[in-house]
Amino acid sequence: MPLRTEPVTVNIGPQHPSTHGVFRMRVTFDGEVVLDVEPVFGYLHRGSEKLAEERTYTQVITLTDRLDYVASMTSNQAYVLACEQLGDIQTPERGRYLRVIAAELQRVASHLMATGFLLNDLGAFATPLMYCFREREKVLDLFEMLCGARITMTYLRVGGVFQDAPEEFWPALKRFVAEMPHYIDEYEQLLSENEILLARTRGVGVLGTGEALNCSVTGPVLRSTGFAWDLRKVDPYEVYDRLEFEVPVGEHGDNYDRYKVRILEMRQSVRILEQCLAQVPSGPVRAEVPQLYRPPPGEAYGRVESPKGELGFYLVSDGGIAPYRCKVRSPSFINLTVLRDLLVGWKLADMIVTFGSIDVNMGEVDR
Amino acid sequence: MYGLGILNGMLVTMKNLVRRPFTVRYPEERLPQHPRFRGQEFVWYVERCTGCASCAKYCPLGIIRIVTHPGGADLPEGDSYAVDVFDIDLGRCMFCGLCVEACPYDALFMGSGFEEAQYERGKLVLTVDRLKEAEKRPSTWFRPQLESRGYSPFRDPPLPWELAGREGWRYHLPQRPGSGSEAGPPDARREEAG
Numbered sequence: 417m418p419l420r421t422e423p424v425t426v427n428i429g430p431q432h433p434s435t436h437g438v439f440r441m442r443v444t445f446d447g448e449v450v451l452d453v454e455p456v457f458g459y460l461h462r463g464s465e466k467l468a469e470e471r472t473y474t475q476v477i478t479l480t481d482r483l484d485y486v487a488s489m490t491s492n493q494a495y496v497l498a499c500e501q502l503g504d505i506q507t508p509e510r511g512r513y514l515r516v517i518a519a520e521l522q523r524v525a526s527h528l529m530a531t532g533f534l535l536n537d538l539g540a541f542a543t544p545l546m547y548c549f550r551e552r553e554k555v556l557d558l559f560e561m562l563c564g565a566r567i568t569m570t571y572l573r574v575g576g577v578f579q580d581a582p583e584e585f586w587p588a589l590k591r592f593v594a595e596m597p598h599y600i601d602e603y604e605q606l607l608s609e610n611e612i613l614l615a616r617t618r619g620v621g622v623l624g625t626g627e628a629l630n631c632s633v634t635g636p637v638l639r640s641t642g643f644a645w646d647l648r649k650v651d652p653y654e655v656y657d658r659l660e661f662e663v664p665v666g667e668h669g670d671n672y673d674r675y676k677v678r679i680l681e682m683r684q685s686v687r688i689l690e691q692c693l694a695q696v697p698s699g700p701v702r703a704e705v706p707q708l709y710r711p712p713p714g715e716a717y718g719r720v721e722s723p724k725g726e727l728g729f730y731l732v733s734d735g736g737i738a739p740y741r742c743k744v745r746s747p748s749f750i751n752l753t754v755l756r757d758l759l760v761g762w763k764l765a766d767m768i769v770t771f772g773s774i775d776v777n778m779g780e781v782d783r
Numbered sequence: 784m785y786g787l788g789i790l791n792g793m794l795v796t797m798k799n800l801v802r803r804p805f806t807v808r809y810p811e812e813r814l815p816q817h818p819r820f821r822g823q824e825f826v827w828y829v830e831r832c833t834g835c836a837s838c839a840k841y842c843p844l845g846i847i848r849i850v851t852h853p854g855g856a857d858l859p860e861g862d863s864y865a866v867d868v869f870d871i872d873l874g875r876c877m878f879c880g881l882c883v884e885a886c887p888y889d890a891l892f893m894g895s896g897f898e899e900a901q902y903e904r905g906k907l908v909l910t911v912d913r914l915k916e917a918e919k920r921p922s923t924w925f926r927p928q929l930e931s932r933g934y935s936p937f938r939d940p941p942l943p944w945e946l947a948g949r950e951g952w953r954y955h956l957p958q959r960p961g962s963g964s965e966a967g968p969p970d971a972r973r974e975e976a977g
C-alpha cells in the first residue's frame with residue numbers, strides 16, 4: 417500500500433525569531449518543500465499616515481522616525497524633502513551636506529544590520545551579527561553626537577537640520593571613514609568566500625529583472641538583478657550630483673548577490689562620506705522656517721534612496737499647519753510583493769534566508 | 784579548494800579573539816555619553832519659566848500638563864505666571880526634544896540620565912515638585928549657549944538657573960545694567976568678555 421501524504425499548512429510567526437518583526441507567513445509545505453506562501457501583515461499597524469494629519473509639519477518628523485526604525489535618518493529626509501517642495505524652501509548648503517552625511521551613515525548602519533541578520537538566519541549564530549553590531553555601534557555614537565539620540569533621531573527639520581554638528585563630530589567621522597574599509601574587508605574575508613555561505617545562497621531565491629520591475633521592487637533587491645537604478649543617480653536630490661560614487665549591481669538576483677550588493681554599497685557610502693568631509697562648506701544649517709510651518713495649498717512627492725529602496729512621502733497641503741493627507745511609499749512593503757515567487761519551490765531553511773535577504777522592516781511595512 | 788574560505792574566515796575569528804573587548808560591564812563601567820545626549824528626564828528651572836505653555840503645545844503627544852495662575856502684578860510688563868502644575872508623563876514621552884526646542888525662555892532642558900525605570904507607570908510622571916528638586920544636569924541638546932561654553936552634564940557640577948540661559952548675566956540683576964552692581968557669577972563674566 418503506498419504511503420498517503422498530504423500538504424501541511426504551518427503558521428510561521430507572528431512572533432517567531434526568524435521573521436524579523438511581527439510578520440506572519442502561512443506556508444503550505446509538502447514535506448520540506450514550500451508549495452504556497454501567504455504573507456499576513458498589519459500586526460504593527462499604528463496608523464502613522466492618519467496620525468500625521470493631526471500633527472504639525474514638524475511634529476510629523478517624530479512619526480517618520482518610527483517607520484523604519486533602523487534607518488530613521490532617511491525616513492526623516494524623505495519627509496522633509498516633501499515638505500520643502502510644498503513650501504519651495506531652499507536648504508542652506510551646509511545643511512544639505514549634513515543631511516547627506518547623516519543619510520550615508522544611516523545606510524551603513526542599516527546594511528550592517530541586514531548583513532548580520534542574514535548570517536544569523538543562515539545559522540551562523542550571533543558571531544557575524546555581533547561583528548556587524550560593533551561597527552553599527554560606532555555609527556550610533558556618531559548619531560548621538562549629532563542629535564543626542566541613537567535610534568529615533570528627529571534630527572532633520574524642514575529647511576535643514578536642527579543644529580550644526582559639534583566640533584568633536586568631525587574628527588570622529590574622519591576616524592570612522594578611515595577605519596570602516598578595514599572592517600568591511602574583515603567581513604568579506606570572513607564571509608564572501610565562505611563555502612557554506614556560497615552553498616546556501618548562490619542560486620537560491622532568484623529574482624529576474626523583469627519580474628522585479630513589474631512588482632516595482634527597488635533598492636538593493638532590484639540592483640542585485642543587474643539593473644542599475646539608484647535615485648541618488650537618476651534623480652539626484654540634496655548634493656548627490658556633486659559626489660562621485662558608483663552604483664554596484666549584482667548579476668543573478670540571488671541571495672548572494674543581495675548580500676554582495678549591500679557590502680559594496682557600504683564601500684560607496686564610505687566614499688561619499690570622504691568626499692563630504694572634504695567639501696562641506698561653512699554657513700547656516702537651517703533656513704528660516706517658522707516653528708508653525710504653513711505651506712501653501714498644493715501637493716508634493718519627496719523621495720529618497722533609503723537603504724531598502726525608494727522611500728517616498730506624498731503630502732497634500734490645504735494651507736493649514738498639518739498635512740491634509742500623508743501617504744508613505746515604503747520600500748519594505750513593496751519589496752515584499754515578490755516574496756511568494758521567491759519562496760515557492762525552495763525548502764523551509766531557504767525560505768527564512770530569502771526572507772531575510774530582502775531586508776524588510778516591519779515598522780515600515782505596516783506603518 | 785574546498786574549505787579555504789572557511790579557514791580564511793577562521794583567521795578573522797582568531798584576530799578578534801585576541802582583540803581588546805569592545806564591550807564594557809555595564810553597571811560597574813559606563814561608556815561616556817556625549818553632552819548632547821537626550822536623557823530620560825527633564826531639567827526645568829522654575830525661576831526661568833513664565834508658564835507660557837509653548838512646550839505643552841509643541842509636544843506631539845500632548846503629555847505636558849501645565850496649570851498656572853497670574854503670579855506677578857504687571858503681566859503685560861513681563862511679570863510671569865506662577866506654575867502650579869507641570870506634569871510630564873515620562874511613560875508616554877518619546878524624548879524627541881521638541882518641547883525643549885519650543886521653550887523661548889530656556890527654562891526646559893533635556894536631562895542627561897538614562898536610568899529612570901520604575902515598577903509602576905504612575906511613578907513615571909514628573910511632577911512640578913520632582914522637577915524643582917531634581918539635580919540640574921541639563922543636556923546641551925538644542926542649547927548652543929551651553930555647547931559653546933563647553934558644558935558637559937557628566938563632568939561639570941549642576942548648572943544654576945542664572946547660567947543656563949542665552950542672555951548675559953546682568954539680565955537677572957535686580958537693577959538693570961548700568962545701575963552700579965558689577966558682581967556676577969564668574970562664569971558669566973567670562974562669557975561676556977569672550
Ligand code: SF4
Nearest residue numbers: 842876877879880882
Ligand atoms: S520630549 Fe517630545 S514627547 Fe517628550 S514631552 Fe517633550 S515634546 Fe513631548
Ligand code: SF4
Nearest residue numbers: 832833835836838886
Ligand atoms: S518650560 Fe518654557 S515653554 Fe514651557 S511653560 Fe515654561 S517657559 Fe513656557
